[in-house]
Amino acid sequence: MRQEIRIGIKPKFSQKYRSGYPLIEKEAIVNLGELNEEGILVKLVDEHQRFIAKGYYGRQNKGYGWVLTQKETEPIDQHFFLRKIEQALKARQAFYNDPETTAFRVFNGEGDGVGGVTIDYFDGYYLIQWYSEGIYTFKDDVIHGLQAAPHFKGIYEKKRFDSKGKYIEDDDFVTGTRAEFPLTVLENGVRFAINLNEGAMVGLFLDQRDVRNTIKNTYAQGKTVINMFSYTGAFSVCAALGGATKTTSVDVANRSLPKTIENFQLNAIDETTQAIIVEDVFKYFKYAVRKQLKFDMVILDPPSFARTKKHTFSVTKDYKNLLKEALEITEDQGIIVASTNNSSLSMGKFKSFIDTAFKESGASYRIEEEFSLPRDFRTIKEFEEGNYLKVVFVRKV
Template sequence: MNHIIDLTIKPQYIKNYKNGYPLISKEFIVDWDKLKTEGTIVNLLDDRKKFIAKGYYGIQNKGHGWILSCNKEEKIDVAYFSKKIKAALQYRNDLYNDKNTTAFRVFNGEGDGVGGLTIDYFDGFYLVTWYSLGIHAFKEDILTALKSQVAYKGIYQKKRFDAKGQYLDDADDFVCGERGEFPLVVKENGAKFAIYLDDGPMVGVFLDQREVRKKIRDCYAKGKTVLNTFSYTGAFSVFAALGGATKTTSVDLAKRSRSKTQEQFMLNNIDVDAHDIIVEDVFNYFKYAVKKELLFDMVVLDPPSFARSKKHTFSVAKDYVKLLKEAIQITNKDGVIVASTNYANLKMGKFKEFIDKAFKELGGKYKIEHTFSLPKDFRVMEKFKEGDYLKVVFIRKVA
């Protein structure tokens, strides 16, 4: 049984919660020091002790908890989570019926009504990710609810926190059902990916880029040379190759990226030897490309929000303009740069300003051809636009 505490909202923030804002921050609360234990259910009251909303206390990078209900009498139990999961499944019914895509997000945190929790589907297996000790306190109820709503082969989990609320990967990933035989081969728009649910925090592909990869394959890759930077397991390269790219070059600092990318290529019957897979700091590779006068028809930029190597520290907010300038210099005239970021604090308008600044500083011209945000399964709450973290822009280099 989760403990329940009444907290008082500071007057200037009452309207936010009445309007459906879902994130709980300690700066919004008068008597925050009453809270001690993550997983505590909190009733948020106004200064006249009138009930406004109910949530839970759980520390993650976004804040200190999430609103769960505006009904004072609603119990946060198996029935509550079952209702939320059932609605989420119905919302994604078309994806369940898509035989060409067998990997997608089933439950997307606050977008589906429970912040701090995500559930992904991989061809009969489910992966539950807990983003705070607070949401993990509801583990048994949530897993019971999930099992009551889905037919599953097996359920795995990732814990992305420690006792201080920081991210942590837990070795005990298996929850119940049958253990998967890995790699688990899933499909995305007909292409194949090797997935590992039992091998650290990253399973092998970022599901939120599904529509972007399809656009590259279907509309841009044919007959082109493609540079995929920060390439991870080479998912963009796979789709470019399947779309008829003459050659892809995948660059990532992680040593595992080579074998992982080779694995994805072979799964899709792509000749590994016809493509380059390079383990190198991306910024060093840019210098090499300029020196060797290498040019590409398409450059994919999908860096992490923050990255550190022996010689370089990168952050989207400070360094993306520089990154774009590096890419522009090695992109052919009439070539395309696919600029992407998952940095939640950067709005699309500001991201486009970065693009404009990079081209102006180099005296170049461009046009924006397509923009993407999160796909349907990564459901975003109307009152919490910050949850729509993904921004992708297809930029044509005119001159």
């Protein structure tokens, strides 16, 4: 039987949790010192000891745990997790039925009722990502629920926690049949190479699926495209398949070169006709300005925080200046694809960065399209920060 304790919730937070807010925040807890073992169940009560909700204790960068139910008598057991996973899988049935897409999210944390864990599907292989020691104590229940999932071949996992909040290197295979890597998956008919056993990242950010498809189908034809912070070149591949005259991919990581070549080759694109550059993005901006290079489309999808030898980049502090640098190498009537996955930033605030950057550069713009998370990344209205992705297609006019 799993231990359960009561935690008092400060009066000003009670209504927030009664309204369905799922993240147990440190500042909301009265008896913080009683939380000692991650994975214990917690019963949230108000100042009159009245029940509010029930969840688990698990520390991650966002908070101290997650609410799992607002029903006082609902048991948090194997059946609970089985039911949540079954509901999540049913909600993704359309993805399972799409032969053109074999990579998508099947469980999106609090959006599917259990914060602190996500599950992605890669052509029969399920990747579980655990974000705290607390949720990891429910591992057996989650794995049991997954083994009856459609097209099941095997399970891999990523432990995205340690005492310093870093990824824990481990053998990521859990059960089933081991995959042969790289694993080739489809996304709207485009092929990508996936590695589930090479560190924290697997080679493709699934939340950008709709953005990649839009670049391919709507914006790339006949255009020159530069993909900054290009990682494995997924945006570049989609632009090339969409008819771009040339793509340029820039990333500081050495691995970006072979990984991008691999993705081009998977899609029968001659990588020698494209430019793949391993360099600090900020250094390349200066080079492009010096050489008077201009592009019809500039794709900006930086990490929320990044550090190189000469630069430290933070989305909240530096995105405006990043946009101003991008504007210098964007053709008139060109498109900037501005993207961030920073959950602390609202779409309104992000658009204000865009507006300020254009005004300070003396340029005009028109917003063509906006994107947030795709429908497999389910979110709930009570937790707006869960809908973290903001992408804006901006035309320089």
